[in-house]
Amino acid sequence: MKRKGWYFVTAAMCLGLLAACHSDDGEPDIPGESMAEVVFRVVNYTQYSLDEVTRASAEVLDHLVLGVFDAETDAPVGSLTVQDKGDEDYGTFTVSLPQGSYRLVFLGYSGTRACSMPSAAAVSFADNAVPQTFLYSMPLTVGEASLPAQNIVLKRAVGAFRLTLADAIPSELSAMRFRFDGGSTKLDARRGYAADNAGRTYDISIPGSYVGKTDTKMTVYLFLPEGESPMDITVDAPGEYTIEVGDTAGTITIAE
Numbered sequence: 001m002k003r004k005g006w007y008f009v010t011a012a013m014c015l016g017l018l019a020a021c022h023s024d025d026g027e028p029d030i031p032g033e034s035m036a037e038v039v040f041r042v043v044n045y046t047q048y049s050l051d052e053v054t055r056a057s058a059e060v061l062d063h064l065v066l067g068v069f070d071a072e073t074d075a076p077v078g079s080l081t082v083q084d085k086g087d088e089d090y091g092t093f094t095v096s097l098p099q100g101s102y103r104l105v106f107l108g109y110s111g112t113r114a115c116s117m118p119s120a121a122a123v124s125f126a127d128n129a130v131p132q133t134f135l136y137s138m139p140l141t142v143g144e145a146s147l148p149a150q151n152i153v154l155k156r157a158v159g160a161f162r163l164t165l166a167d168a169i170p171s172e173l174s175a176m177r178f179r180f181d182g183g184s185t186k187l188d189a190r191r192g193y194a195a196d197n198a199g200r201t202y203d204i205s206i207p208g209s210y211v212g213k214t215d216t217k218m219t220v221y222l223f224l225p226e227g228e229s230p231m232d233i234t235v236d237a238p239g240e241y242t243i244e245v246g247d248t249a250g251t252i253t254i255a256e
Helices: none
Strands: 003-005 035-042 044-048 058-060 062-072 080-082 092-098 100-109 115-119 121-125 131-144 151-152 159-165 175-180 200-205 217-220 232-236 239-245 248-256
Touching: 035 100, 035 131, 062 092, 080 092, 092 100, 092 131, 100 115, 100 121, 115 175, 159 175, 175 217, 200 217
Parallel strands: 035 151
Antiparallel strands: 003 232, 035 092, 044 058, 062 080, 062 100, 100 131, 115 121, 159 217, 159 239, 175 200, 175 232, 239 248
């Protein structure tokens, strides 16, 4: 069964930062070059969950991450700086850099997956996961003059597709597979959009405690390409159910 339609949620909200790739390395020490120091403060690492339609509650992001890249080559400069929720200096980043042009990528995300950021153009997570992700990307030119402290406000970087099963969950439904023929599991943090349009396949396991429950909501995240981009979404699972997708409702049969 194929259904067209997706929720492209572009909430211009403020949030936290990314990662699960810790590093204890310090900033690069380049002999003979004067270093400039700048402090960044993430002022909105508390953000509403995309799952909370009523926005009745908020959460603090599990991880905040800063990546620094050469503006010309997009090569990383030093290691990622990663902070976890509860760290003493959570939300404040201090960077020391020699003169030059850079791109700074601030990310915030929830969950436990490790991130990979070999360049600003290629951000991804372990197991092809797409957590709730928030982003701020900026160019930075370091000269002889000292730089003032700056506040950073993050914006949501993911879209979400939500499927509501209005009927009771049957005992034989143990998992559902979602296949998207567009979007991506990779983020181009320079632009704030998907790094490609390769699509995504994602499996959701249904706990036994859900059997018999109605109005069960399942949400899948992915990075979306720039501009309007319709896509086909295929849902695989055995049984017959009444579903709601956006403002559309109907009864469908999902074959083995």
